[in-house]
Amino acid sequence: MADNNKRDKMTLEEAGRKGGEETARTHDKEFYQEIGRKGGEATSENHDRDFYEEIGRKGGEATSENHGKDFYEKIGRKGGEATSENHDRDFYEEIGRKGGEATSENHDRGFYEDIGEKGGNARAKQRENDNK
Structure with missing residues (x-):
């Protein structure tokens, strides 16, 4: 009899x-959107920035372990295409301005001298290759 009970029980x-x-059969897209929204709100209320x-x-680590350079090139291209389809020149000017401001707040004059030198060297090397 014990064997019959074991067979009749379903695993978790x-x-x-x-x-x-x-649940999938009896609920629609809006149901899942609503529980997702509620879950996101609850998570944000219970966790801080460190989380x-x-x-x-x-x-990011798990993704990089499972995907190579081609994966990142593909998603970067798709993301860039989607962004360019949904935004105009003003958007790019604004994010460029914000990025420039953030960079200037986080770096000193030496940083700009270093990247300027690297850029100059790269340009000189490219001219050299173009003249060959």
């Missing part, structure tokens, strides 16, 4: 799968 995995299938930095770092 099976119960979860069946429950998920039933998000940590999960972002872990996610």
Whole structure:
């Protein structure tokens, strides 16, 4: 008799799968959007910036371990194309201005001298190659 009870019991995995299938069958997109919104709000209320930095770092590490250069080139291209389709020149001017301000706040004169020298060297090398 004990064997019959064991066979009739569903594992937690099976119960979860069946429950998920039933929920998917009986609920629409808006249901999932609403529970996602509520979950996001609850998470943001219960966690600080360090939490998000940590999960972002872990996610980035896991992604880089599983994907190569081609993956990043592909998603970068897709993201750039999507952004350019949805934004105009003013958008790019604004993010450029903000990026320049943030950079100037975080770096000193030596940083700019260094990148200027590197850029000059790269340009000179390119001219050399073009003249060959």
